[in-house]
Amino acid sequence: MADPVENICSTLPLIFSDAQRTTATHRKLVNSLRSIQDACATKHALKGERAFNDEFKRNFNRILPLKKSEPTSDRIIRFSAAFVQHIQKKDATKRQDMMEDDEDSTTMRFVAFFITHLLRGLEAKEKSVRLRVCQSIAMVMACLGEIDDDLYQALLLGLMKRVRDRETSVRAQAVSALARLQGEDESGEGIQAVLLELLQHDPSAEVRRAVLLNLAQSKITLPYLLERARDLDAINRKYVYSRTLNELGDFRLLSIGKREKLLRWGLRDRDAQVQKAATNMFSMGWIGHANDDILELFERLDVVNSKIAEEAIMRFFKTRPEFMEGIEFNDFIWNNLTAESAFLARTFNEFCYENNQVSHLIEDRMPEVTELAFIIHEYVSKLRNSDEEMRQEVEFIVEQLLMIASTMDYSDEIGRRKMFTILRELLRSSDLGESLTARTVEVIKVITPRETDFCQIILEVISDLHDTIDSITIGENTSIPGTPANESFHSAHSDTSDQTTPRTSPRKHIARTHRKEPESPSVIDTGEERLVKEIIVNMRCLHIVQCLLENISGGLQYNSQLKSILSALIVPSVRSHEAPVRERGLHCLGLCCLLDSVLATENLMLFIHCFHQGHEVLQIEAIHIISDIVMVHADKVLGDRSLSFDQLVKFFIKALSLEDAPEVQANACIGAAKLMLSSVLKDDELLETLIVLYMEPSTSTNLPLRQALSYFLPVYCHSVPENQYRMQKISISALHKLSRIYSELEEEEEMLPPVQIAAQLVDWTDPRKLAAAQEISLKYKTEPKKMLNVDIHLDLALDALHQIVQIGTKDERRALCSILCKLHITNECNSTKLQKVYDMAAEISETKAVTDTIAKNALARFEVSIRKLLEVLAGDPAEAAE
Amino acid sequence: NSSSAEPRKRKEKEVFQIDFMDADNLDEDSLFSQGGATIYLPKTQWKSTTRNLLPDDIHFSSKQLLSLFIKPNYIQMAQIEMANMLIWTKSFG
Numbered sequence: 001m002a003d004p005v006e007n008i009c010s011t012l013p014l015i016f017s018d019a020q021r022t023t024a025t026h027r028k029l030v031n032s033l034r035s036i037q038d039a040c041a042t043k044h045a046l047k048g049e050r051a052f053n054d055e056f057k058r059n060f061n062r063i064l065p066l067k068k069s070e071p072t073s074d075r076i077i078r079f080s081a082a083f084v085q086h087i088q089k090k091d092a093t094k095r096q097d098m099m100e101d102d103e104d105s106t107t108m109r110f111v112a113f114f115i116t117h118l119l120r121g122l123e124a125k126e127k128s129v130r131l132r133v134c135q136s137i138a139m140v141m142a143c144l145g146e147i148d149d150d151l152y153q154a155l156l157l158g159l160m161k162r163v164r165d166r167e168t169s170v171r172a173q174a175v176s177a178l179a180r181l182q183g184e185d186e187s188g189e190g191i192q193a194v195l196l197e198l199l200q201h202d203p204s205a206e207v208r209r210a211v212l213l214n215l216a217q218s219k220i221t222l223p224y225l226l227e228r229a230r231d232l233d234a235i236n237r238k239y240v241y242s243r244t245l246n247e248l249g250d251f252r253l254l255s256i257g258k259r260e261k262l263l264r265w266g267l268r269d270r271d272a273q274v275q276k277a278a279t280n281m282f283s284m285g286w287i288g289h290a291n292d293d294i295l296e297l298f299e300r301l302d303v304v305n306s307k308i309a310e311e312a313i314m315r316f317f318k319t320r321p322e323f324m325e326g327i328e329f330n331d332f333i334w335n336n337l338t339a340e341s342a343f344l345a346r347t348f349n350e351f352c353y354e355n356n357q358v359s360h361l362i363e364d365r366m367p368e369v370t371e372l373a374f375i376i377h378e379y380v381s382k383l384r385n386s387d388e389e390m391r392q393e394v395e396f397i398v399e400q401l402l403m404i405a406s407t408m409d410y411s412d413e414i415g416r417r418k419m420f421t422i423l424r425e426l427l428r429s430s431d432l433g434e435s436l437t438a439r440t441v442e443v444i445k446v447i448t449p450r451e452t453d454f455c456q457i458i459l460e461v462i463s464d465l466h467d468t469i470d471s472i473t474i475g476e477n478t479s480i481p482g483t484p485a486n487e488s489f490h491s492a493h494s495d496t497s498d499q500t501t502p503r504t505s506p507r508k509h510i511a512r513t514h515r516k517e518p519e520s521p522s523v524i525d526t527g528e529e530r531l532v533k534e535i536i537v538n539m540r541c542l543h544i545v546q547c548l549l550e551n552i553s554g555g556l557q558y559n560s561q562l563k564s565i566l567s568a569l570i571v572p573s574v575r576s577h578e579a580p581v582r583e584r585g586l587h588c589l590g591l592c593c594l595l596d597s598v599l600a601t602e603n604l605m606l607f608i609h610c611f612h613q614g615h616e617v618l619q620i621e622a623i624h625i626i627s628d629i630v631m632v633h634a635d636k637v638l639g640d641r642s643l644s645f646d647q648l649v650k651f652f653i654k655a656l657s658l659e660d661a662p663e664v665q666a667n668a669c670i671g672a673a674k675l676m677l678s679s680v681l682k683d684d685e686l687l688e689t690l691i692v693l694y695m696e697p698s699t700s701t702n703l704p705l706r707q708a709l710s711y712f713l714p715v716y717c718h719s720v721p722e723n724q725y726r727m728q729k730i731s732i733s734a735l736h737k738l739s740r741i742y743s744e745l746e747e748e749e750e751m752l753p754p755v756q757i758a759a760q761l762v763d764w765t766d767p768r769k770l771a772a773a774q775e776i777s778l779k780y781k782t783e784p785k786k787m788l789n790v791d792i793h794l795d796l797a798l799d800a801l802h803q804i805v806q807i808g809t810k811d812e813r814r815a816l817c818s819i820l821c822k823l824h825i826t827n828e829c830n831s832t833k834l835q836k837v838y839d840m841a842a843e844i845s846e847t848k849a850v851t852d853t854i855a856k857n858a859l860a861r862f863e864v865s866i867r868k869l870l871e872v873l874a875g876d877p878a879e880a881a882e
Numbered sequence: 883n884s885s886s887a888e889p890r891k892r893k894e895k896e897v898f899q900i901d902f903m904d905a906d907n908l909d910e911d912s913l914f915s916q917g918g919a920t921i922y923l924p925k926t927q928w929k930s931t932t933r934n935l936l937p938d939d940i941h942f943s944s945k946q947l948l949s950l951f952i953k954p955n956y957i958q959m960a961q962i963e964m965a966n967m968l969i970w971t972k973s974f975g
Contacts, residue, residue: 010903014903017903021899063900065908065913070898125921126913129914166921167921200930201929203934227935230935231934232932232934232935232936550956628950677947703937703940708942711944714971718971720967
C-alpha cells in the first residue's frame with residue numbers, strides 16, 4: 001500500500017471534487033477523508049497530521065473567493081462541517097470505549113487548526129472571503145463540542161466585529177454563528193445584548209431575520225422577538241407567527257393584552273402570507289393548546305372586550321369547517337349562557353348565515369323565533385337583577401342574542417309578535433345601555449318592514465319616556481317657573497322652520513334659579529336632583545331618536561310624527577345649556593338634515609358656527625355633519641341662500657390648518673376627500689392644500705391623515721380625467737411651496753425631498769394610469785378606446801419650464817428638471833403645444849438661465865427628445881393630423 | 883407579468899466547478915489581506931429611529947370614503963357608482 005501522506009495531493013483533491021458536486025455523497029466522502037486522516041496520523045504521527053491539515057486547508061481555501069451565489073462553496077462548507085461533526089463523534093465513542101479522557105487527539109488538533117485558520121479570514125478585504133469564513137464558522141459551531149477557551153474568546157471577539165460588517169450577508173452569517181455561542185458563560189449576556197440591538201436596529205431585513213430565527217427564547221428576549229410582528233419586512237412578520245410563536249408553544253405565557261395585539265396585527269396584516277401564518281397559529285396552534293375546545297380558547301381571549309375575537313373565530317370556521325359539525329347548542333347551553341358560549345352561538349350563526357355551504361346548520365342549531373324571544377326575555381330579567389359585577393357579562397349575552405335575532409326569519413306571525421312585545425318592553429326600560437338600545441332598535445326595524453310603522457313604534461316609546469320628565473316637574477318642585485304646556489312632547493306642533501326663533505327652554509330657567517337662590521339649599525337639592533333626572537331622560541330619548549334616524553331614509557316632510565319630535569325634543573336640546581344634551585341634540589339635528597334638504601339649508605350655518613365656537617370634539621362633529629349633508633344633498637343645499645361653495649371650501653381649509661388638533665385635520669381631510677371624489681367640490685386651492693398637507697413635516701405623525709390621503713390621492717387622480725387636470729394645474733405651485741418648506745426644515749423634522757415629491761406628482765398626472773383605469777371601466781361598453789388627457793404631461797412640462805427660470809432653491813430646480821425626464825409625451829400630443837414647449841426649452845438653454853449642471857443636462861436631454869418628436873410629426877403629416 | 887416570466891427565459895446557468903486537481907495554490911497572504919476600516923457598516927446606520935417597525939395601520943379603505951360619517955350603514959345610489967370607480971382605479975393602481 002502506498003504512503004498515505006505521499007498520496008495526499010491526489011486523494012484529497014478527488015474528495016473535494018466529488019463533494020462540490022452534490023451533498024448526496026458527503027457521508028461516504030466524510031468516511032474516506034477520515035480514513036486518510038487516520039492513516040496519516042498512524043503512519044507519521046504529528047508530521048502526518050500536519051501534512052493532512054495543510055492539504056485540507058489548501059483545498060478548502062479555493063472556495064473562499066467565490067461569489068455569494070455559487071452553490072459549490074456552500075457544498076464544500078457543508079462537507080467540512082460534516083467532517084468536523086463526524087470526527088468528533090468518532091472521538092467521543094472512542095473515549096467511551098477506552099474509558100480515557102484524552103484532551104489532545106487528532107480530532108481536537110484538527111478542529112483547533114481549522115478554526116484558527118478561519119479566524120485569519122474574518123477581517124479580509126474581500127467580502128466573499130469574510131462571508132465564506134463566517135458561514136463556515138456558523139456551520140462548524142452548530143456541531144462543535146467543547147473548544148479551547150482562547151479559541152472561544154478569539155471567535156467571540158471576531159464575530160462581534162463581523163455583526164457590524166458592511167455586507168448584509170456577512171452580518172447575517174456572523175449573527176447565526178454568534179447565536180451559537182449564547183449561554184456558554186457570562187459573555188452570553190453580552191452576546192444577547194448585541195443580538196437584541198441588531199434585532200431592532202439593523203437596516204437589513206435579512207440580518208434581523210437571522211437574529212429572529214437564532215436568538216434563544218427567554219423571558220428577556222421574548223418581548224423583542226414578538227415586537228417583530230410589526231417588522232417592516234413581511235417575511236420577518238410571517239416568521240413571528242409561524243416560528244417564534246410556534247416554538248413558544250402555550251400561548252398562555254402571553255398576557256391577554258399581548259394575545260389580542262398579536263392576533264390583531266397578524267390577522268389584519270396587509271400581506272396575505274402573514275395573515276395566513278397568523279390564521280394557522282390561531283386555528284391550529286392555539287386551539288390545540290386549549291384542548292380543541294373553542295369555549296376554553298374564548299375564555300383566554302376576553303371575548304367581552306376583544307376587538308379581534310370575532311375575526312379570529314370567523315377565520316377559524318373558514319379554515320376548519322369540519323369543526324362546525326361538532327358544535328352543538330342544547331337547551332342546557334341556552335339556559336346557562338356565558339359570555340363565551342353566547343359569543344360562540346352568535347358568531348356560529350353569523351358564519352352560517354353568510355356561507356351557503358353551512359347555512360343548513362342554522363335550522364338545526366339555532367332556536368326558533370318564539371324560543372329565542374323567551375330566551376332573550378329570560379336574560380333581560382337576569383340583567384335587571386344582576387349586580388354591577390355580573391352586569392357587563394349579562395349585557396354582552398343579551399347583545400349576542402339580539403344579534404342572532406336580527407338574522408332570523410320572521411314569517412311566523414306568532415313568533416314575530418312575541419319578539420316584538422319583548423323588544424318594545426326592553427326598549428322602554430330606563431336603564432338599558434346604549435349599545436343594547438341600538439341593537440334593540442335594529443331588530444325592531446328588521447321585524448317591522450314598513451318604515452312608517454317602525455317610526456311610530458319607536459316614537460311611542462320615546463313619547464312615553466319623555467312624559468316622565470313632566471311627572472318630575474309637577475311632582476317634585478313647584479317653586480320653579482312651570483314648564484309651558486306646549487313644551488311637552490305630545491302637544492308640540494311647531495314645524496321645521498320655527499326653530500330659528502329663539503325660545504327659552506325650561507332648562508334655562510332652572511339654571512337661573514340656581515344662581516339667584518344660593519341661600520336656599522333645600523331648593524337647590526331638589527332642583528339639582530330634578531335637573532339630573534331630566535338630563536338623563538333627555539339623553540336617553542335623544543339616543544333612541546338617534547338610533548331611529550340612523551335606520552330610516554324616508555323624507556321628513558311626509559312624516560308628521562318625526563316633525564313633531566324635531567320641534568319638541570331635538571330643537572330644544574340644541575339650545576340646552578347642558579353640553580351633553582346640546583351636543584347629542586346637534587347630532588340628531590344633523591341626522592334630520594340628511595332626511596330633508598330644506599332643513600339642511602336652514603341649519604348649515606348653525607353647524608359652521610359650532611365649528612368656530614366649539615371644542616375639538618364638537619368641531620369634528622360639525623365636520624362630519626356638514627360633509628354628510630353636502631354629500632347627501634349636494635348643490636341643493638349650497639348657494640346664495642345658505643352656505644356658498646366658497647364658504648364651504650374656506651371652512652375645510654380652515655379646519656385643515658388646525659395643526660394643534662390633528663384629529664380635526666384628519667376628519668376634515670376625509671370629509672373633503674369624499675366631497676371631491678363625488679365631484680361636489682371642485683376647487684384648486686383645496687386640492688393644493690391637501691397635497692401640501694400630505695407632504696409637509698407637521699403631519700408626519702398624523703397617521704390617520706397620511707393614510708387617508710395616500711389612499712385617496714391616486715384614486716382621485718386616476719379615476720376622472722378632469723380631476724387629473726386639476727392636479728396638473730396645481731402641481732408646480734405645490735412643489736414650489738413644498739420646496740420652500742424643505743429648505744427651511746428643522747433638524748428633527750422629516751420630509752420627502754423635492755425630487756421624490758416631483759416623481760409622485762408625475763405619477764398622479766400620468767395619462768396612462770388614468771387610461772388604464774378608464775379602460776377597465778369601459779370594458780363592458782362599446783365606446784372606442786382613446787387616449788384621455790393626452791396632453792396633460794405636455795402642459796405639466798410647460799408649467800415646469802416656466803418655473804425653472806424663476807428664482808427658487810437648488811432642490812426645487814433639480815426637482816423641476818427631474819420632472820422633464822419622466823414625462824409621458826408622445827407624437828399623439830398636440831403639435832402646436834409641442835412646438836411651444838420646444839421653443840421655450842431652447843430659449844432657456846440659449847439664455848443660459850440655468851447654470852446647475854444636473855439641471856442643464858436634463859434640460860438638454862428634454863430638448864432633444866421633443867425635437868425628435870417634432871421631426872416625426874413633420875415627416876408624417878397624416879400621423880400628425882390624427 | 884414580467885417578473886414571473888423572467889426566470890423561465892433565462893437559460894440554464896453553466897454549472898461552475900473548481901478544478902481541485904490542478905494543484906493550484908492560493909496565496910494565503912493575499913487571500914487574507916486585511917480590509918481595515920472599510921469593511922464596517924457606517925456607525926450612522928447602527929441605530930434606527932423607527933426600530934424598523936411599521937407605523938400603526940389605520941386600515942383606511944374605500945369604505946371610509948363611501949360611507950357617511952354620522953349614518954354609516956346608509957348607502958346612496960351615487961355611492962354605488964363611486965364604489966365601482968374606486969374598485970377599477972385600485973385594481974390598476
